Amino acid sequence: MVDPPIFPFARAAGAEPPAEFAKLRANNPISQVQLWDGSHPWLVTKHSDACSVLTDTRLSKQRQREGFPEMSAGGKAAAKNRPTFVDMDPPDHMRQRNMVAQAFTKEHIESKRPEIQATVNRCLDEMIKGGCKEPVDLVEKFALPVPSECIYSILGVPFEDVEYLNSMNAVRTNGSSTAAAAANANNDLLEYLGKLVDKRTEKPGTDLMSKLVVEQLKPSNIDRLDAVQISFLLLVAGNATMVNMIALGVVTLLEHPSQLEDLNRDPSLSKPFVEELCRYHTASALATRRVAKEDITLRGQLIKAGEGIIASNQSCNRDEEVFPDPDKFDLHRKRGSEEALGYGWGEHRCIAEWLARAELEAVFSTLFRKLPNLKLGIPHSEVAYTESTRDVGITKLPVVW
Numbered sequence: 143m144v145d146p147p148i149f150p151f152a153r154a155a156g157a158e159p160p161a162e163f164a165k166l167r168a169n170n171p172i173s174q175v176q177l178w179d180g181s182h183p184w185l186v187t188k189h190s191d192a193c194s195v196l197t198d199t200r201l202s203k204q205r206q207r208e209g210f211p212e213m214s215a216g217g218k219a220a221a222k223n224r225p226t227f228v229d230m231d232p233p234d235h236m237r238q239r240n241m242v243a244q245a246f247t248k249e250h251i252e253s254k255r256p257e258i259q260a261t262v263n264r265c266l267d268e269m270i271k272g273g274c275k276e277p278v279d280l281v282e283k284f285a286l287p288v289p290s291e292c293i294y295s296i297l298g299v300p301f302e303d304v305e306y307l308n309s310m311n312a313v314r315t316n317g318s319s320t321a322a323a324a325a326n327a328n329n330d331l332l333e334y335l336g337k338l339v340d341k342r343t344e345k346p347g348t349d350l351m352s353k354l355v356v357e358q359l360k361p362s363n364i365d366r367l368d369a370v371q372i373s374f375l376l377l378v379a380g381n382a383t384m385v386n387m388i389a390l391g392v393v394t395l396l397e398h399p400s401q402l403e404d405l406n407r408d409p410s411l412s413k414p415f416v417e418e419l420c421r422y423h424t425a426s427a428l429a430t431r432r433v434a435k436e437d438i439t440l441r442g443q444l445i446k447a448g449e450g451i452i453a454s455n456q457s458c459n460r461d462e463e464v465f466p467d468p469d470k471f472d473l474h475r476k477r478g479s480e481e482a483l484g485y486g487w488g489e490h491r492c493i494a495e496w497l498a499r500a501e502l503e504a505v506f507s508t509l510f511r512k513l514p515n516l517k518l519g520i521p522h523s524e525v526a527y528t529e530s531t532r533d534v535g536i537t538k539l540p541v542v543w
């Protein structure tokens with residue numbers, strides 16, 4: 143028997159999703175793939191099947207469970223750490239998620255829009271102040287500071303520590319750091335957050351970390367390590383994804399000048415633009431993984447207990463049955479009732495979806511209106527996309543205006 147194809151598949155070029163997905167959707171929508179460790183989880187590529195997978199209570203998100211598909215040796219090692227809600231099943235999952243969920247509801251984020259807009263304006267002014275005699279890296283100067291400052295302010299991380307935390311985070315997530323340097327940066331971040339939990343225990347403020355300490359840690363619903371791990375999760379879970387979505391959004395608009403013109407004429411189009419951006423580019427494409435707790439049958443295919451499943455939201459976002467002409471970027475796209483799966487589906491759906499949308503909407507209703515001449519400072523063919531088997535993103539984006 144031949145081995146299944148190696149996964150993750152490589153993107154053919156730039157930000158285009160791997161070509162294998164379209165073929166599998168057409169011919170073999172539930173198929174086995176081979177991961178780095180030789181395991182053979184099932185890959186689900188159709189929108190309707192992924193929605194079933196992500197709402198099936200016979201499937202588990204517990205990474206310590208035998209057979210859970212891990213994407214790297216580092217991931218496998220990290221799975222041994224104390225789990226947070228992202229790696230829990232009901233009822234523990236919602237119990238812990240609800241300890242922080244209030245800070246991320248649609249209504250609460252609506253009330254935070256002026257603050258988010260002020261952060262975007264401040265980061266943009268800061269970038270503009272430096273001038274662009276030489277091309278400026280938009281990733282470093284704008285795409286990174288915006289989401290970092292937003293989440294730090296929600297958590298209550300002091301602003302003077304932002305630079306230190308960003309540098310630790312960069313070492314932690316930067317693919318070119320050594321494993322030892324990444325592990326050290328991880329530990330430094332955890333230690334930093336531990337000290338901050340202690341400070342908030344002594345003298346609580348009004349931020350989310352203080353709320354967690356007062357409402358959960360003090361009454362012993364969780365212990366100190368849980369408080370640290372939950373804060374860590376919120377600090378790092380979505381930051382790289384946000385940075386990538388901002389940079390990808392800039393490039394996508396420059397590639398579609400008439401849609402950029404439409405957006406500049408009518409900034410309220412930033413909402414449908416962001417909706418389409420999060421369909422077209424799936425910057426968190428490998429998080430939606432599960433393992434079967436018992437035998438299940440999906441589209442006639444038996445998946446046995448202990449076998450892993452990867453529901454590819456990246457493939458689903460280009461499912462032609464749901465999104466006609468799926469490879470076309472169109473902010474004016476007519477939408478049916480089906481939603482894109484960029485933020486996942488079911489109970490584990492991104493807790494910060496509304497925050498992420500609000501940040502992206504503020505960015506794209508502002509950036510090109512303030513800098514109408516913004517363009518790449520390098521040829522388009524030289525844009526530094528992330529490694530082709532990793533989540534789609536851009537590591538460096540020189541621009542001028």
Ligand code: HEM
Pocket residue numbers: 196203227228229239289293375376377379380381383384387425426429430431455483484485486487489490491492493494495497498
């Ligand atoms: C455009 C930006 C973002 C995208 C595309 C994104 C995508 C996702 C996806 C696909 C999942 C589902 C994982 C699953 O089913 O297992 C998820 C979960 C999650 N995201 Fe995001 N995310 C983004 C921004 C953020 C931000 C800014 C934060 C932090 C404040 C965050 C925190 C989380 C957490 C904690 C979970 C786990 C939820 C749970 O298991 O209940 N995300 N995200």
